[in-house]
Amino acid sequence: MAPTRVTLRQSATCPNCMGKFAPEDALWVASHQSLAGDRRLRREDALMRFLPSRFSPEGFAIDPKGVVCKKLACPNCHLEIPREVLESRIKFFSIIGTPGSGKSFLLACMTHELRRVMQDKFLLRFFDPDPTFNNALIQYENNIFHNPSPDKQCTPDDLIRRTQELDDSLFNEVLISDQAVNLAKPFIFQIEPGNGHPRANNNEHRLISLYDNSGESFKTGKDTSENQVTIHLREADALFYLFDPTQNIRIRKEAERVQQQSMNSYKNIDDRQETILSEALSRIWRHRGLSASNKYDRPLIVVLTKWDSWCHLVPNVSMAEPFIGQPGKGGQHLLSIPAIKQASKEIKKFLEDYAPNIVNACENFAQDVIYIPVSSFGSKPTLGTDNKAMIKPSEIRPIWASVPMLYALAKTVKDILPLWLKNPDDTTRAPKNNR
Ligand SMILES: Nc1nc2c(ncn2[C@@H]2O[C@H](COP(=O)(O)OP(=O)(O)OP(=O)(O)O)[C@@H](O)[C@H]2O)c(=O)[nH]1
Ligand SMILES: [Mg+2]
Ligand SMILES: [Zn+2]
Structure with missing residues (x-):
């Protein structure tokens, strides 16, 4: 994850599956609608989860189609988590x-x-x-x-x-x-x-x-x-x-x-x-x-x-x-x-x-x-x-x-x-x- 202006915790707990993970391992949820599908989520309309390599100047991930993403997901269950969970x-x-x-x-x-x-x-x-x-x-x-x-x-x-x-x-x-x-x-x-x-x-x-x-x-x-x-x-x-x-x-x-x-x-x-x-x-x-x-x-x-x-x-x-x-x-x-x-x-x-x-x-x-x-x-x-x-x-x-x-x-x-x-x-x- 990109450096952010807030302090991240050393370890975060997913409020869905209770899995523990380092905040930098959090996945991002793609924004571009063509990037649908995720191997862990059963819903067909679920957008892809990914570990980013590119970030916007504000510190948001950029998905493979070049769109800025705002949502995060747990690396264990892939369900969405609020950003505040990392902080x-x-x-x-x-x-x-x-x-x-x-x-x-x-x-x-x-x-x-x-x-x-x-x-x-x-x-x-x-x-x-x-x-x-x-x-x-x-x-x-x-x-x-x-x-x-x-x-x-x-x-x-x-x-x-x-x-x-x-x-x-x-x-x-x-x-x-x-x-x-x-x-x-x-x-x-x-x-x-x-x-x-x-x-x-x-x-x-x-x-x-x-x-x-x-x-x-x-x-x-x-x-x-x-x-x-x-x-x-x-x-x-x-x-x-x-x-x-x-x-x-x-x-x-x-x-x-x-x-x-x-x-x-x-x-x-x-x-x-x-x-x-x-x-x-x-x-x-x-x-x-x-x-x-x-x-x-x-x-x-x-x-x-x-x-x-x-x-x-x-x-x-x-x-x-x-x-x-x-x-x-x-x-x-x-x-x-x-x-x-x-x-x-x-x-x-x-x-x-x-x-x-x-x-x-x-x-x-x-x-x-x-x-x-x-x-x-x-x-x-x-x-x-x-x-x-x-x-x-x-x-x-x-x-x-x-x-x-x-x-x-x-x-x-x-x-x-x-x-x-x-x-x-x-x-x-x-x-x-x-x-
Ligand atoms: N008199 C009274 N009845 C209540 C009160 N709270 C809930 N009830 C009654 O109890 C019923 C069950 O309440 P719920 O909150 O749905 O109970 P629950 O524990 O969520 O039930 P489940 O979802 O089936 O596990 C309601 O439909 C009301 O009829 C209360 O403060 N006073
Ligand atoms: Mg109930
Ligand atoms: Zn989880």
């Missing part, structure tokens, strides 16, 4: 959960809320460095928050349909070692200090990479040499494990008893949600080449979804925004770690009463566990004809949807997010040697 540190976050546990809705609401909170509360810019990577997620966000008929009742499926295992908009198929392999498409965001942030001029930027898998992909036997849609688990800097209380028989019965209302509109039931944790752990160790008897060494963030539908069972949890204003700091707030930990303590007690197997599974899985309740909808859906959940897009106001990610960033990214720590020795400070 910025990247954090990978994996979201796991059973079918219907609320992964896709949370992703949409989390990113929507982060766009607001990062700027308004923390003076951080949070944006899509290359929106083409985030198309599917932007579509989810638009369906919910920029819906053309916001006051019309609809079913949640009208806004985000359930994730299909090999949906073209979310997965790619490539040839690696002569074998067709499925990989999840990454959603990539950039974070950097914005105007007024004390580190605004330090030229620090980070990328985060997220994935929307189908719940089916986390089931035992689904991880094969051809199906690597959850390979991101291996690199994950933190794991979001979505536990859906409405799928748990005991919690469901209690919620029905207290509310005097049936929960039959919640169609998914999986009373063994803990099993996907041990499956995830065995995948992580298998891919990292270690024994499954080891504990997970990164944060496990247990996200209890659909808070709107079971919150009456845990009345002591405060869901006020965990942000603390700081006079004279230009509007920059602190993320209150004690507020998150207090909610976690209450939720853990609740789980110990109703689903002790989940607490056991989580605490056996990882050294560092936190329990965070969220609601993507913000209020309980109404019941339509034939017992279907109905919502109005205009009434969707997520609660704590960004908190799991803020907490993950507090744990894994040094100094960007200002934290309020009751105890100065609190280990929630990001470790000094993080990547």
